[in-house]
Amino acid sequence: MANSRSRKRANLRDVAKLAKVSVATVSRVLNSPDSVSENTRAIVDSAIAQLRFVPSAAARAINSGRSRVVGALVPTLDHAIFARYLAALEQTLSEYRLSLVVATTSGDPTIEAQKAQTLVDIGAEGLIVSGITHEPELYELIERCQLPAVATSYYDPEFLLPTIGYDNAGAGRIALEHLISLGHSKIAVVHGSLTSNDRTLARIRGLEGHDDAELIYFEADLSVEDGCKAAQSILSATQQPTAVLCLSDVLATGVLYELKRKGISVPEAISVIGIDDLPGSAHTSPSLTTVHLPVVRMGQATAVAISEWIENGTEPSEKLFETDLVIRESTSSRFSV
Amino acid sequence: MANSRSRKRANLRDVAKLAKVSVATVSRVLNSPDSVSENTRAIVDSAIAQLRFVPSAAARAINSGRSRVVGALVPTLDHAIFARYLAALEQTLSEYRLSLVVATTSGDPTIEAQKAQTLVDIGAEGLIVSGITHEPELYELIERCQLPAVATSYYDPEFLLPTIGYDNAGAGRIALEHLISLGHSKIAVVHGSLTSNDRTLARIRGLEGHDDAELIYFEADLSVEDGCKAAQSILSATQQPTAVLCLSDVLATGVLYELKRKGISVPEAISVIGIDDLPGSAHTSPSLTTVHLPVVRMGQATAVAISEWIENGTEPSEKLFETDLVIRESTSSRFSV
DNA sequence: ACAAGCTATGTAACTAGTTACATTTGGCGG
DNA sequence: CCGCCAAATGTAACTAGTTACATAGCTTGT
Numbered sequence: 001m002a003n004s005r006s007r008k009r010a011n012l013r014d015v016a017k018l019a020k021v022s023v024a025t026v027s028r029v030l031n032s033p034d035s036v037s038e039n040t041r042a043i044v045d046s047a048i049a050q051l052r053f054v055p056s057a058a059a060r061a062i063n064s065g066r067s068r069v070v071g072a073l074v075p076t077l078d079h080a081i082f083a084r085y086l087a088a089l090e091q092t093l094s095e096y097r098l099s100l101v102v103a104t105t106s107g108d109p110t111i112e113a114q115k116a117q118t119l120v121d122i123g124a125e126g127l128i129v130s131g132i133t134h135e136p137e138l139y140e141l142i143e144r145c146q147l148p149a150v151a152t153s154y155y156d157p158e159f160l161l162p163t164i165g166y167d168n169a170g171a172g173r174i175a176l177e178h179l180i181s182l183g184h185s186k187i188a189v190v191h192g193s194l195t196s197n198d199r200t201l202a203r204i205r206g207l208e209g210h211d212d213a214e215l216i217y218f219e220a221d222l223s224v225e226d227g228c229k230a231a232q233s234i235l236s237a238t239q240q241p242t243a244v245l246c247l248s249d250v251l252a253t254g255v256l257y258e259l260k261r262k263g264i265s266v267p268e269a270i271s272v273i274g275i276d277d278l279p280g281s282a283h284t285s286p287s288l289t290t291v292h293l294p295v296v297r298m299g300q301a302t303a304v305a306i307s308e309w310i311e312n313g314t315e316p317s318e319k320l321f322e323t324d325l326v327i328r329e330s331t332s333s334r335f336s337v
Numbered sequence: 338m339a340n341s342r343s344r345k346r347a348n349l350r351d352v353a354k355l356a357k358v359s360v361a362t363v364s365r366v367l368n369s370p371d372s373v374s375e376n377t378r379a380i381v382d383s384a385i386a387q388l389r390f391v392p393s394a395a396a397r398a399i400n401s402g403r404s405r406v407v408g409a410l411v412p413t414l415d416h417a418i419f420a421r422y423l424a425a426l427e428q429t430l431s432e433y434r435l436s437l438v439v440a441t442t443s444g445d446p447t448i449e450a451q452k453a454q455t456l457v458d459i460g461a462e463g464l465i466v467s468g469i470t471h472e473p474e475l476y477e478l479i480e481r482c483q484l485p486a487v488a489t490s491y492y493d494p495e496f497l498l499p500t501i502g503y504d505n506a507g508a509g510r511i512a513l514e515h516l517i518s519l520g521h522s523k524i525a526v527v528h529g530s531l532t533s534n535d536r537t538l539a540r541i542r543g544l545e546g547h548d549d550a551e552l553i554y555f556e557a558d559l560s561v562e563d564g565c566k567a568a569q570s571i572l573s574a575t576q577q578p579t580a581v582l583c584l585s586d587v588l589a590t591g592v593l594y595e596l597k598r599k600g601i602s603v604p605e606a607i608s609v610i611g612i613d614d615l616p617g618s619a620h621t622s623p624s625l626t627t628v629h630l631p632v633v634r635m636g637q638a639t640a641v642a643i644s645e646w647i648e649n650g651t652e653p654s655e656k657l658f659e660t661d662l663v664i665r666e667s668t669s670s671r672f673s674v
Numbered sequence: 675a676c677a678a679g680c681t682a683t684g685t686a687a688c689t690a691g692t693t694a695c696a697t698t699t700g701g702c703g704g
Numbered sequence: 705c706c707g708c709c710a711a712a713t714g715t716a717a718c719t720a721g722t723t724a725c726a727t728a729g730c731t732t733g734t
Binding site: 009034052054057058059060061063065067069071076079080082083084087090097099100102103104112115119120121122144145154168223224225228253255257277280282284285300 | 387391393394396398405406414417419420421423428431439440455459460470481482483515545548560561565594596616619620621622
Binding site for chain 1: 719721723726728
């Protein structure tokens with residue numbers, strides 16, 4: 001048997017030798033079969049089959065200068081908002097015949113910079129990062145490699161990279177103004193970690209400047225579990241707020257759950273509002289009033305932007321997505337009781 | 338300026354020329370800096386900086402025969418169970434200095450086979466698929482490329498590829514037996530699509546052979562929304578079950594929500610059980626009794642298995658993870674009311 | 675009948691690195 | 705003062721494809 005001796009993978013030359021043709025002909029069979037006579041094509045094809053030849057991706061990439069891979073850096077995959085976003089990203093990228101490499105950073109810019117380097121090492125043609133807080137190393141890498149790179153989940157036309165995202169401050173403001181319009185003036189704010197999460201920071205910034213509301217801040221990890229804990233802290237605080245503004249639906253879900261467990265009715269006793277509009281948020285009890293973030297459209301737009309940048313060299317302009325209030329059951333007027 | 342004229346990326350030879358050294362020396366500066374004198378290293382480094390030289394990933398890959406990329410094929414990213422799983426996978430793979438390319442299949446084996454091909458085209462060194470239902474093309478591809486490939490979320494020692502997963506039939510059985518032990522005998526089963534979802538199929542198979550229970554099946558899309566609709570169907574059925582067994586927590590969440598909306602108390606009037614144990618399932622109201630699937634450990638084990646296969650050529654043996662019942666508030670004895 | 679033209683194929687030079695082997699250089703011991 | 709050895713560096717051949725250009729062979733037109 002011819003193939004039993006060949007320990008390692010066959011290459012073009014091996015195929016050419018077996019088929020008694022030149023390497024060029026084999027290459028043509030693979031890439032433009034019509035330019036080869038039916039006869040030789042059959043011979044080459046059988047040689048390919050016999051040797052179990054599979055063309056090397058690396059060798060192709062070296063010639064084309066293309067890897068057809070783009071990298072995305074996200075804090076975590078284990079959060080519905082990023083998962084949805086990446087799902088849309090992957091789907092749209094695949095329409096451009098690009099593959100998506102995912103790297104998680106745990107929200108740590110140092111890890112981010114390292115993982116960005118490994119993305120470059122595997123030949124990523126483009127980079128997608130989350131937010132606008134990054135290590136200088138990341139910018140240097142992007143600059144040095146002349147790498148198409150966009151920042152998402154954040155809108156800031158002033159930023160070094162094109163941003164494709166929404167107005168986080170605005171989302172916070174919308175939520176707060178909804179509560180204020182309902183008559184709430186003492187409001188608990190539950191937010192995720194502030195260290196190097198610029199989206200959270202921006203949302204908090206959006207809450208500033210409303211002197212008609214007193215805000216009390218509670219920090220929590222971004223989990224349902226910690227939302228529950230935050231609710232406990234709120235309930236044991238000296239001054240009871242009439243509303244809870246959560247900067248993420250995940251936290252709001254926890255708050256809702258804990259309030260229910262404690263027998264405190266929402267929205268009658270306390271109103272709760274979130275930000276994100278996760279798929280499940282319409283089906284909590286009571287259903288959650290929240291600020292919808294268009295992550296799917298953002299993922300699609302990001303994919304289009306980076307693809308065209310890679311493909312045509314056209315650097316995208318920044319894109320702002322509207323966020324909008326989704327009023328459900330968890331908020332009500334302070335006075336309607 | 339020297340670099341303003343150079344339109345395209347500099348390569349090793351350009352650097353060597355500028356630094357007046359040989360290509361070998363430049364290569365050494367990059368890969369084993371200690372074997373180069375401090376002096377030349379400085380000269381080469383400055384040439385690298387001047388030309389903004391970035392080594393080509395493809396050229397490296399062609400020599401090493403390594404791409405350091407593994408591909409995962411999942412039905413969707415937009416589902417907590419897969420997102421968690423991929424999160425664990427990515428994290429553990431990165432400890433082996435491997436990157437994860439994610440491709441989604443929408444549960445369609447044909448799409449899966451196509452995407453597997455694109456993963457091979459970008460040079461993936463290993464493949465991770467979900468379940469055991471695939472197109473022949475996929476197997477041919479794996480065979481032809483001699484590609485390390487494992488199947489996950491499913492345990493079947495007989496399967497062509499090594500499987501790393503849990504006993505789906507067993508998970509279904511555990512849920513059913515819990516309900517039976519509580520005295521339920523008329524049980525509604527809510528399941529996702531049956532077409533080419535072998536995990537759902539296996540879970541249903543696990544429900545068979547229990548003659549002491551009458552099962553009524555309801556099919557739904559895998560979303561909270563469709564869980565709600567399923568609950569409506571159940572309620573309008575001629576014979577009311579005393580328990581609902583959902584083959585996924587997502588569906589159970591919808592059922593729970595709809596029952597609450599209709600004013601039917603869980604577990605007093607109807608018990609509800611799920612399978613998955615999603616992060617949020619402990620915080621529904623009532624909290625959801627479910628069968629825990631160890632997706633995080635499965636992700637880690639899969640990463641280890643595929644990494645060692647790629648790295649050392651040791652084909653992994655199949656791995657079975659235990660699933661276990663997590664009793665919370667949504668189930669109770671039929672007679673305890 | 676012979677040049678033109680087309681198709682099919684081959685040759686060899688590219689792509690951009692790594693690396694085995696050869697060579698130079700310098701220090702040190704005898 | 706010569707030779708030996710090691711460190712430092714260079715040469716050229718690899719890795720595995722693609723492709724520009726050359727050429728062989730055949731058909732067709734005048």
